[in-house]
Amino acid sequence: MQLLPRESSPYATLVRAQTSGTSQSQSSIGALVGLSIAAVVLFAFIITVCVLCYLFISTKPRSKLDTGLSLQMAVKLEGALYVKK
Template identity: 75%
Template sequence: MSGDASVTCASYYNANNKFVDTFSCPRQEDEADLLYCCGFVDLKYCCNEPGNYFPYKHGYMWTLSIGALIGLGVAALVLLAFIITVCVLCYLFLYTKPQRLDSGLKLQHLDSSSIKEGKRKAKTEYLNLATTPMNE
């Protein structure tokens, strides 16, 4: 490309529906290295590399990235607090139940015949105590 060649951007209507007339790159207010017409249907500008569709500085991306990182950090902290809470509640539920105290009594399963035999023995012992004379 020769040094005096310029690229022409076709006229268009911008986002506010205002007509923008045809212009050649670089414009008087642009730097000399902005030789190409770039942009979209509703926003055209001169740029230094063909096919560039982003007219703004990339600095604002850092604020978006910082905002996203802060949001992800808060979400991670909330998730971590939830997991810790669940773990603590599970621990309290499992390990702070009242423990069974040993009363020292041996518990045995009794069938119906042994229950009847026990009642018969108790009845005979009571009758023996009732009929035995007491010494004064």
């Protein structure tokens, strides 16, 4: 348990001033730590998105896949649709 001096003494004013400064600096340090953590998380997210985009672009297949179906040109004559061989 901490004993505090009487409110009217000059020492009480000094103790109050030191205590309030300490809590402000602690909250400032806490805010800086919180902002630093948020900045690191944001930076990691941006790097992850960039890497995923690079991998998506670089791993595209070089040639189109063969479905086994050959495309043929269709010709429309007199209202009917014919397949040109």
